[in-house]
Amino acid sequence: MAGYNSLSIGQVKVGVKEVNQHTRSFQDHSVRDGAKRFLDIALSGAGVLVAAPLGALIAAAIRVTSTGPVIFSQMRLGKNGRRFTIYKFRTLPPQPASRSDAQWTEVMPAEAGALGRWLRRTGLDELPQLWNVLRGDMSLVGPRPERPTFAERFRREYPRYKQRLQVKPGITGWAQVHGLRGRCDIGERLRFDLHYLKHQSLWLDLQILLLTPLGLLRSPRDAAPQSEPRQFPSAAHDMIGAD
Numbered sequence: 001m002a003g004y005n006s007l008s009i010g011q012v013k014v015g016v017k018e019v020n021q022h023t024r025s026f027q028d029h030s031v032r033d034g035a036k037r038f039l040d041i042a043l044s045g046a047g048v049l050v051a052a053p054l055g056a057l058i059a060a061a062i063r064v065t066s067t068g069p070v071i072f073s074q075m076r077l078g079k080n081g082r083r084f085t086i087y088k089f090r091t092l093p094p095q096p097a098s099r100s101d102a103q104w105t106e107v108m109p110a111e112a113g114a115l116g117r118w119l120r121r122t123g124l125d126e127l128p129q130l131w132n133v134l135r136g137d138m139s140l141v142g143p144r145p146e147r148p149t150f151a152e153r154f155r156r157e158y159p160r161y162k163q164r165l166q167v168k169p170g171i172t173g174w175a176q177v178h179g180l181r182g183r184c185d186i187g188e189r190l191r192f193d194l195h196y197l198k199h200q201s202l203w204l205d206l207q208i209l210l211l212t213p214l215g216l217l218r219s220p221r222d223a224a225p226q227s228e229p230r231q232f233p234s235a236a237h238d239m240i241g242a243d
Contacts, residue, residue: 035202040140043209044133055127058089058119065115068094071128076145079168084137086145087128091116123216129171141205142170143193144181154186161186164193167200177208177215 059070072090075083091112112120119125132138138145143164146154155161175181175192196204 032200032202036139036205037136039202039205040133043140044130047127047130048134051127051130054124055089058124058127061115062090065113066090066093075148076169077148077151077165078137078145079165081165083148084132084145086132086137089119089125089128091119091125121216123212126171133171137168139168139170141172141196141208142168143173143196144176145169154190158187158190160194161190163197164190166197172208172212172215174204174208177211179215 062070069090072088072092073085074088076086078084093111116125129138133140146164151161173193174196175189178192180189180192
């Protein structure tokens with residue numbers, strides 16, 4: 001039907017109003033994504049400069065108190081399933097990749113020394129991920145990136161899990177400020193991640209960034225080693241995992 005509300009192109013009919021809505025939606029998302037990227041670069045760049053002295057002290061402390069590399073690296077899934085290498089200050093004794101990639105440790109594992117526990121409790125072990133943000137692998141705010149093995153198993157358990165890959169993963173997120181870090185109920189964490197995807201905005205990102213320090217303080221799982229896990233999905237019940 002040709003007319004004010006549709007265009008006929010050969011045998012294909014396209015609603016003008018629908019096209020305009022999709023165009024505006026695409027433009028709105030492009031503006032939001034561009035502004036979010038600008039915020040990521042500005043804040044992570046400033047963070048690298050400001051945190052450089054502290055990072056140097058942490059690196060020296062790790063070197064003095066343990067053997068092995070200062071930086072821990074691991075493969076994670078980013079936006080649209082693209083694989084990238086994530087960086088953290090090492091908080092555990094060195095382990096072969098075959099073990100660290102297949103295990104999900106406690107938020108505060110027993111084998112972490114005093115320095116490692118302090119780094120995990122304060123979230124300072126995540127400082128090197130500012131480099132991931134500058135590179136464009138991650139954003140400051142978004143769902144936490146998962147290892148490919150775990151992501152595949154969680155996707156089979158929760159069909160909507162793959163929706164998390166529609167955006168860049170983040171150093172912090174809506175689930176994290178609500179205490180869902182590391183070993184937790186994956187279904188519950190997914191619920192918070194999907195809420196973020198539906199309502200994402202720069203204002204929400206700023207709220208999450210402001211709430212992150214409080215989220216670290218309020219999470220009871222950061223306080224001490226755990227002997228019992230919280231509820232876990234059946235597909236991952238036989239594993240131990242980490243954020």
